[in-house]
Amino acid sequence: MRLIKELVFAVVLTLAAISSIVGSHAHEMKIGNLLIDHPWSRQPLPASAVAVGFMKITNTGSEDDRLVKATATISDTVQIHEMSMDNGVMKMGELAGGLVIPAGATVEFKPGSYHLMFIGLKERPVEGTAFEGTLTFEKAGTVDISYDVEAPNAGMN
């Protein structure tokens, strides 16, 4: 009886361990040496002309790569932008040549920094849902990704 209890306990623990490992990779995509972690977006304001995308991209390889293009089902185009606050002035600039993901580095798209801008919205992303897109890297190629849509002011404070 005691042995069975211990066995059951061991099995349950193992299953829990496995599912937690699987769970933590639940929102990660991979292409070649690039790991794309948790792409997410914000529900935009009604009448907002654009939506925004964030994520972390890690280059586990020994060669630099470059994100050159992105697409999404929700918009006509997607642009890569950098953003910075300079003495109270918000400055945005499109990175039309793409963004380097250096070897061994993680580049984070997050509020206040790099973001993907979804322009020409065909549908309005809704909090709690997800939408599909692709990322194209110069060397690694194109990968399908999905964005989790969060609250309109998620990621602040």
Next chain:
Amino acid sequence: MRRLPLIFGSVAFAVAAILGAILLYGYWAKAPDGASVVGGPFRLASANGGVVDTMALKGHPYGVFFGFTHCPEVCPTTLYDMAATLAQLGDEAKDFRLYFITVDPERDTAAILKDYVGNFDPRIEALVPTAEELKHVAQAFRAYYDKEPTSDGSYTMNHTAMVYLMDREGKFAGIVSYGEKPEMRLDKLRKLVVG
């Protein structure tokens, strides 16, 4: 007879001294600590219809934010943050108004702006300047705005991301920075509406 030049001289000197004093007083009175130098009266069309005239706002504190609806991040977040703080203050801030002035009148029509700010708080209102009016009101608030071309032949905007706070006299009373801690924002707004 010899005294005349002396008399003239003294009178001239006195007049010069008085004029000088008036000018100096004028200078000191105008620029004590620069507080009156940011912001200024304006009269702009509201996205709700009608006009907002700061002359009519005397006695009420208000805030001004320059933004646009093609703004991916700063503008929505600022509106959310300000709405949250206004909700926290509740009736204390019932006379406060936040004016969202578009820096992109080419694309941002009254109808679009009304929808954009409409879901927040009736205290938040969008204003629709003409290009010329925008130039003047931005200058008065020393707010920067600029078009930044994008690869699709369109453009985005760079702009000052602070909320300007104006007191009951219509004088500049400070700013709320983008990304400021909610407690600080609450504190500033409470002081503004209660003070």
